[in-house]
Amino acid sequence: MPKDNRILIAIGAAAAVVIAVIIGLLVSGGKDEPAAPPPAAQGGLTVAVADAPGLDSTRELRCYVDGQFVGMATLTDCARRNGLATDALDVGVDATGALVAAPTASLTPPPSLPPVELTETKPDATPIESTQPAQPAAQPASSGGACLRYTGSDWRTVSTGVSLNQCVQELYSGTCVRPGEALYGRWGETTLRLVPRRVEQSPDNNRFRLLADQDRRCQFPDLR
Incomplete structure (x- = not known):
């Protein structure tokens, strides 16, 4: 076979291979490859967000x-x-x-009353007689009383001889509670209750009314 014919055959074969490759690429490129699953579907936490159900008024x-x-x-x-x-x-x-x-997000009922010995002020010892002129008797602190805190299991004395406002400040200043929670205290014969954004008082450990509002810093600006 002449040398020129072999060169032509080689060139034709190479051209045929190139054409076949091009046709194969065109055919395969027209098909959609399946999309890979997103990373969240391959593992991890999947969260479905839906509207919160409404509260049934008959429930x-x-x-x-x-x-x-x-x-x-x-x-x-x-x-x-x-x-x-x-x-x-x-x-x-x-x-x-x-x-x-x-009504006030206080879902914790009042605890039982503290023991009497915690709320009563012990009398002072009998004073020794003196030859000095008698001094005017000190006026009783009508606003003074024992301030107690309920810890969840028992009552603890915080201070004695303080006013109602002072007791509230000692018990709850700087303390806030979440909705559904309540903290209880006692001043004399008055039960105190801290609920969200306010402190309440009750003379009978049952019916509560507002004593003071609490600001966002958990303070009582109206109590001095």
């Missing part, structure tokens, strides 16, 4: 009135018992995980 909750558990009631009935509008009730979860409703 019965644990109802608190004046800090006392009064039984199961609907949101409307519990508000009526508290003398409030339905939307004025605070709804939360208590320590047991049950859904509860209360």
